[in-house]
Amino acid sequence: MKQILEIKDVSRRFGGLQAVNKCRFSVRAGSITGLVGPNGAGKSTLFSLVSGFVRPDSGEVLFDGNHIEKLSAHEIARLGLRRTFQIPRELKQMTVLENLLLVPERQFGDQVRSVLLPGKRVHEEERINLQKAQGVLEMVGLGEKAQHPAALLSGGQKKLLELARCLMADPKLLLLDEPTAGVNPTLIRHLMSVLRRIHASGVTLLIIEHNMTVIMELCERVIVMDRGQVIAAGTPAEIQSNKEVLDAYLGGVSA
Amino acid sequence: MIDYLIAILIFAGIYGFVALGLNIQWGLTGLINLGQVAFFAVGAYTFALLSKAGVPFLLAVAVATTLSGVFGAAVAMFTPRLREDYLAIVTLGFSEFVRLVLLNEKWLAGGPDGVAGVPRPASFPGLGSETSFLIVTALALAFAFWFTRRIERYPIGRTLKAIREDEGVVTSVGKVALAYKTKAFLLGAALAGLGGAFFASYLSYISPDMFGPNVSIYVLAAVLIGAQGSSVATLLSTALVAALLEGTRLLKDYITFVDGVELAALRLMVLGLALIAIVMVRYRPGRP
Numbered sequence A: 001m002k003q004i005l006e007i008k009d010v011s012r013r014f015g016g017l018q019a020v021n022k023c024r025f026s027v028r029a030g031s032i033t034g035l036v037g038p039n040g041a042g043k044s045t046l047f048s049l050v051s052g053f054v055r056p057d058s059g060e061v062l063f064d065g066n067h068i069e070k071l072s073a074h075e076i077a078r079l080g081l082r083r084t085f086q087i088p089r090e091l092k093q094m095t096v097l098e099n100l101l102l103v104p105e106r107q108f109g110d111q112v113r114s115v116l117l118p119g120k121r122v123h124e125e126e127r128i129n130l131q132k133a134q135g136v137l138e139m140v141g142l143g144e145k146a147q148h149p150a151a152l153l154s155g156g157q158k159k160l161l162e163l164a165r166c167l168m169a170d171p172k173l174l175l176l177d178e179p180t181a182g183v184n185p186t187l188i189r190h191l192m193s194v195l196r197r198i199h200a201s202g203v204t205l206l207i208i209e210h211n212m213t214v215i216m217e218l219c220e221r222v223i224v225m226d227r228g229q230v231i232a233a234g235t236p237a238e239i240q241s242n243k244e245v246l247d248a249y250l251g252g253v254s255a
Numbered sequence B: 001m002i003d004y005l006i007a008i009l010i011f012a013g014i015y016g017f018v019a020l021g022l023n024i025q026w027g028l029t030g031l032i033n034l035g036q037v038a039f040f041a042v043g044a045y046t047f048a049l050l051s052k053a054g055v056p057f058l059l060a061v062a063v064a065t066t067l068s069g070v071f072g073a074a075v076a077m078f079t080p081r082l083r084e085d086y087l088a089i090v091t092l093g094f095s096e097f098v099r100l101v102l103l104n105e106k107w108l109a110g111g112p113d114g115v116a117g118v119p120r121p122a123s124f125p126g127l128g129s130e131t132s133f134l135i136v137t138a139l140a141l142a143f144a145f146w147f148t149r150r151i152e153r154y155p156i157g158r159t160l161k162a163i164r165e166d167e168g169v170v171t172s173v174g175k176v177a178l179a180y181k182t183k184a185f186l187l188g189a190a191l192a193g194l195g196g197a198f199f200a201s202y203l204s205y206i207s208p209d210m211f212g213p214n215v216s217i218y219v220l221a222a223v224l225i226g227a228q229g230s231s232v233a234t235l236l237s238t239a240l241v242a243a244l245l246e247g248t249r250l251l252k253d254y255i256t257f258v259d260g261v262e263l264a265a266l267r268l269m270v271l272g273l274a275l276i277a278i279v280m281v282r283y284r285p286g287r288p
Helices: A043-050 A073-078 A096-101 A112-116 A120-140 A155-167 A185-200 A212-218 A236-240 A243-250 B002-028 B036-052 B057-078 B084-104 B129-153 B155-165 B167-172 B177-203 B213-225 B231-253 B260-282
Strands: A003-014 A017-028 A032-036 A058-063 A081-083 A173-177 A204-208 A221-226 A229-234
Touching: A003 A043, A003 A204, A017 A043, A017 A204, A017 A221, A017 A229, A032 A043, A032 A212, A043 A058, A043 A081, A043 A173, A043 A204, A073 A081, A073 B167, A096 A120, A096 A155, A096 B155, A112 B129, A112 B155, A120 A155, A120 A185, A120 B155, A155 A173, A155 A185, A185 A204, A185 A212, A204 A212, A212 A236, A221 A236, A221 A243, A229 A236, A229 A243, B002 B036, B002 B129, B002 B155, B002 B177, B002 B213, B002 B231, B036 B057, B036 B084, B036 B177, B036 B213, B057 B084, B057 B177, B084 B213, B129 B155, B129 B177, B129 B231, B155 B167, B155 B177, B167 B177, B213 B231, B213 B260, B231 B260
Parallel strands: A032 A204, A032 A221, A081 A173, A173 A204
Antiparallel strands: A003 A017, A003 A058, A221 A229
């Protein structure tokens, strides 16, 4: 079984708080893996450490077999490891489509000199990127919103937009930070089917999620964190009956 | 009267370069720059010294523009983590630094005496020097406008706008935000330098006291009135600011109850009030 992501004894301290403490687990290529744990367990910090937004104090992170713990965020993104944010960070004053067109790498039109040259090459490039963006928007169900300012999307649609922005880059591994938080139940069903489709197209998913229904239905493996450490890992069924996990969530009152 | 109109148009054009540059930095990319006059000064002095040394007009303009751009890129690279008020203070400080160097380093550009006898480009046959200069300024401004308009509409403009909204997102999609911020500062400073070259050439005399912070504030007002981001609006509002600043001089023939000094203060009051009124109308709460 090939591991696409290996996290080895990663630690990070913020002042007096040991946010992530010798955290260690791996994610199998082609899987949907859940990352759960009570608030403050260090899940989101771990995402920031893996995606390069925050540097680990110690430990190793391997993506596709390569060390990435010392790379900067944009370099890690270019390798095909993309993340969404817990609170969606849509570019409000830009349209949904523009949010996606930002993504493609090595755009000729992204260079200053393209401005001084005849526009043909840029227009051709934009046409191709536009087609791709439309396709991605159709896939996540935002096709009709393409020309809307991103600020006008609902909370759930913003989550979809974040997802679409990642998909524009044909990622290998997606880190999704609470994709269904604050999303209405109908849209959660839709989101889950979108996630399944993304997975079916060959993308590995690592999902932070508090909604246990989502975790149970989607994930083949669940990792549980508490106080910066992994306290359990296994199938959703195993996790549900694990005493340590219940203790962590319920504060020692065992069910 | 027509001469005076031509002079106002030339000044408006010169400020137009500077404002278009600030619009790339602030309007498009969200990088506040309270020291745009520094790059204007670098352009003006570079042009003045080169063209006095016999360098041809176009070459001197090109070098002045480039050198200002280099200064802009340097400021951006030394302030990678600064935003908003911090960047505002640093850029303001930088512009004062440039002015004080020009004022005190006599060997460099004459210190407080400034540089006199800066040549103008040759006039077109059959046209006066003023009219010719207006035409040259207008042509250069048209090019600068075309350039900034394309920046706005091209993918690079999209990336700059994205930085204005959320730099983290730009990083998360695999782009180096600092590289784009440096480019934005470079281009904005280069345009200010271009304006500076025309300024020196038009006035034929420059001195450090012409490059105080008020120049930065005037163009800041122009970009603010232009609602940050559109080159068209920036140029129109620059013309408006120039008209308010210069045009109100004409009032002295009609307003007899104030003397010259009071009128000078009155002009700035008019500009300030106009700015407040426009901002109140344009930036109402609830606008996206």
